[in-house]
Amino acid sequence: MRTIIMLYVALLIIFATLDFSVHSFPFSQTRLTTGIPAKFLHITDIHIDPYYRPYTSPAFSCHRRSLNSPNTALPYGTVGTPCDTPFITANATFNFLHEQSLVQFVVYTGDSVRHDRDKLMERTKAEVEEGNKMVVQWFVDEFVKNGIAVIPTIGNNDVYEHDFLPPGPTPFLNTLFHIWKPLNLNLTSSFLRGGYFRHDIPDSPLTFISMNSMYLYNVNGLVGDCTEGTIGWEMLRWMTGEMRDLKGKERRVAILQHVPPFDAKGRIAYFPKCYEMYVDILGRYSDIIIGHFAGHTNDDTIAFVTESSEGYKMYPVVKEEKPANNSNKNVVLVLNNAPSVIPANNPGLRIYHYATSPHNYGHLLDYVQYYVNMTQAHLVDSFEYEIEYTARDAYGLESLEPKEWMKLLREFEQDDSEAWKKYCLYQTVSETDG
Ligand SMILES: *[C@@H]1O[C@H](CO)[C@@H](O)[C@H](O)[C@H]1NC(C)=O
Ligand SMILES: *[C@@H]1O[C@H](CO)[C@@H](O)[C@H](O)[C@H]1NC(C)=O
Numbered sequence: 001m002r003t004i005i006m007l008y009v010a011l012l013i014i015f016a017t018l019d020f021s022v023h024s025f026p027f028s029q030t031r032l033t034t035g036i037p038a039k040f041l042h043i044t045d046i047h048i049d050p051y052y053r054p055y056t057s058p059a060f061s062c063h064r065r066s067l068n069s070p071n072t073a074l075p076y077g078t079v080g081t082p083c084d085t086p087f088i089t090a091n092a093t094f095n096f097l098h099e100q101s102l103v104q105f106v107v108y109t110g111d112s113v114r115h116d117r118d119k120l121m122e123r124t125k126a127e128v129e130e131g132n133k134m135v136v137q138w139f140v141d142e143f144v145k146n147g148i149a150v151i152p153t154i155g156n157n158d159v160y161e162h163d164f165l166p167p168g169p170t171p172f173l174n175t176l177f178h179i180w181k182p183l184n185l186n187l188t189s190s191f192l193r194g195g196y197f198r199h200d201i202p203d204s205p206l207t208f209i210s211m212n213s214m215y216l217y218n219v220n221g222l223v224g225d226c227t228e229g230t231i232g233w234e235m236l237r238w239m240t241g242e243m244r245d246l247k248g249k250e251r252r253v254a255i256l257q258h259v260p261p262f263d264a265k266g267r268i269a270y271f272p273k274c275y276e277m278y279v280d281i282l283g284r285y286s287d288i289i290i291g292h293f294a295g296h297t298n299d300d301t302i303a304f305v306t307e308s309s310e311g312y313k314m315y316p317v318v319k320e321e322k323p324a325n326n327s328n329k330n331v332v333l334v335l336n337n338a339p340s341v342i343p344a345n346n347p348g349l350r351i352y353h354y355a356t357s358p359h360n361y362g363h364l365l366d367y368v369q370y371y372v373n374m375t376q377a378h379l380v381d382s383f384e385y386e387i388e389y390t391a392r393d394a395y396g397l398e399s400l401e402p403k404e405w406m407k408l409l410r411e412f413e414q415d416d417s418e419a420w421k422k423y424c425l426y427q428t429v430s431e432t433d434g
């Protein structure tokens with residue numbers, strides 16, 4: 001394993017040297033590299049459960065033993081069950097991050113807190129707030145204190161009651177505003193109104209738009225579809241205004257959502273009008289969007305935004321449905337859904353490489369998908385992240401630009417496509433027994 005990592009690092013160094021092109025870079029900040037590809041971390045769905053106990057029953061959320069169901073909870077987490085993340089697993093994840101070489105920033109797409117699945121131990125408001133606070137503290141200690149920006153989004157389990165968030169201002173958004181304060185983000189009145197924000201990285205062309213998927217997600221019974229005047233509509237109108245401004249300023253934009261537009265089976269997860277509006281915004285501003293990052297489903301999937309004479313459409317790629325031949329799909333944007341830390345599948349986290357030359361700043365070049373083989377972890381009683389795959393090597397891509405993914409889509413369409421087999425295996429983080 002070590003040899004592979006060293007080889008990989010060596011290749012990266014060679015690659016970095018080849019790509020070296022520092023002209024008169026207009027943005028000066030000491031930590032922002034120019035020319036040399038830089039890295040960022042995408043981590044999602046940590047779901048820490050302080051009540052998790054090994055050798056209890058998944059039927060009781062891995063909290064208690066059962067007399068009539070198997071007590072199969074394992075020390076590092078129990079794959080393929082509704083159980084959340086044991087402390088040691090979350091802890092080992094941050095230890096792993098501590099050992100990684102510097103990333104430029106961190107994208108955290110939410111869900112710090114456990115699910116509310118145990119009827120005998122329902123979450124309290126205080127527990128939800130504490131859970132949010134604890135994870136923010138970890139990010140602050142590991143990254144923010146070292147000058148590395150951490151950009152979060154609100155998860156559907158980070159709110160109390162889970163899945164339900166009314167339009168702001170609300171006491172919860174106010175509390176979260178204070179919990180997120182140590183992250184030093186650009187939380188303005190829009191955050192108190194709806195939990196969404198724009199954050200420009202100083203002296204850099206990069207901007208983050210952190211959306212609040214709670215106002216689009218079709219299970220949030222406290223808001224409706226995005227008809228005029230609703231909070232979802234208001235948020236998307238705000239987004240459009242920001243995108244117009246960002247385009248005028250020639251900035252590059254990374255978009256964060258917790259809940260992606262599709263679930264793991266490829267079904268639409270947003271209210272119909274919200275979905276339609278959102279797809280249209282992504283399509284229209286695809287030329288300034290460097291990436292769209294979400295979590296929630298625990299699965300490793302992509303979705304395409306395509307353009308045709310009928311406008312923009314979205315097309316999720318999931319293992320249930322092998323792409324059929326259709327050479328007309330003109331991909332303008334790719335949405336990346338990263339797998340979770342929670343051991344629903346094998347736990348995973350992802351490090352992206354991006355270009356920093358003035359002409360292509362922010363273009364995604366590759367990602368390294370890390371995972372923990374949970375069977376192996378329990379076999380040897382050691383929880384170790386290793387590389388599951390890298391996008392370029394696994395799929396033969398030259399970069400993560402839409403045209404490269406479109407080539408891959410053509411490959412998926414072939415009979416007996418090897419690339420498709422890999423995609424299906426990686427969707428569940430190489431978890432094959434579950
Ligand atoms: C990990 O666990 C140790 C010992 O229990 C604790 O001191 C430390 O704060 C934990 N770290 C994190 C990131 O949880
Ligand atoms: C902060 O957010 C506001 C409102 O979205 C936006 O107008 C402004 O440009 C942002 N500033 C920075 C530095 O991100």
Ligand SMILES: *[C@@H]1O[C@H](CO)[C@@H](O)[C@H](O)[C@H]1NC(C)=O
Nearest residue numbers: 323324325326410413414415
């Ligand atoms: C799709 O097209 C390829 C050739 O490009 C062909 O080999 C394959 O059989 C076609 N598949 C279907 C389902 O039509």
Ligand SMILES: *[C@@H]1O[C@H](CO)[C@@H](O)[C@H](O)[C@H]1NC(C)=O
Nearest residue numbers: 373374375376377379430431
């Ligand atoms: C995970 O580990 C088990 C036990 O060592 C092994 O049988 C399995 O092939 C591994 N899975 C992957 C995807 O490497």
